[in-house]
Amino acid sequence: MSQIEYQVVEELIKEKLTLTTVESCTGGMISARIVNVPGASQVLMQGLTTYSNEAKVRYVGVKPETLKVHGAVSAETAREMVEGAVRMTGTDAAVATTGIAGPGGGTPEKPVGTVYISASAKGHTEVKLLHLTGTRLGIRTSAAEEALALLYSIVVKYR
Numbered sequence: 001m002s003q004i005e006y007q008v009v010e011e012l013i014k015e016k017l018t019l020t021t022v023e024s025c026t027g028g029m030i031s032a033r034i035v036n037v038p039g040a041s042q043v044l045m046q047g048l049t050t051y052s053n054e055a056k057v058r059y060v061g062v063k064p065e066t067l068k069v070h071g072a073v074s075a076e077t078a079r080e081m082v083e084g085a086v087r088m089t090g091t092d093a094a095v096a097t098t099g100i101a102g103p104g105g106g107t108p109e110k111p112v113g114t115v116y117i118s119a120s121a122k123g124h125t126e127v128k129l130l131h132l133t134g135t136r137l138g139i140r141t142s143a144a145e146e147a148l149a150l151l152y153s154i155v156v157k158y159r
Contacts, residue, residue: 012043017092029144060084078116093121119151
């Protein structure tokens with residue numbers, strides 16, 4: 001496992017940015033990795049595990065219509081998760097995951113390992129589709145790693 005969380009915290013501190021994590025399929029793994037880093041309290045304001053659709057709507061403002069039309073595992077939902085987190089919590093940045101970690105729950109259109117990650121910082125949002133393989137834990141771990149890398153890339157890109 002890389003140490004991307006150290007780079008993320010270092011960059012957030014350097015840029016004086018605060019962070020909210022919004023996790024579904026990773027269930028808190030991203031925030032847990034962030035808090036392992038000394039100095040994390042300077043940047044991490046809160047970590048939300050919005051596992052249910054109801055939580056996505058209530059806590060980060062995902063539109064019920066988005067969930068109905070596109071589903072919880074979609075680029076649209078991932079985008080609304082991070083942008084809603086920034087808007088509703090007042091932080092400068094957010095990172096989110098939503099996906100199917102398995103072993104069940106997959107469909108032909110969205111098989112197990114389909115994960116959308118998203119990150120937003122300084123008014124810029126990016127969403128990425130991942131097709132991961134492995135065990136439930138492996139998929140969750142890879143999704144958390146990729147999400148942290150996406151957040152890092154946005155923070156550095158928009159200095």
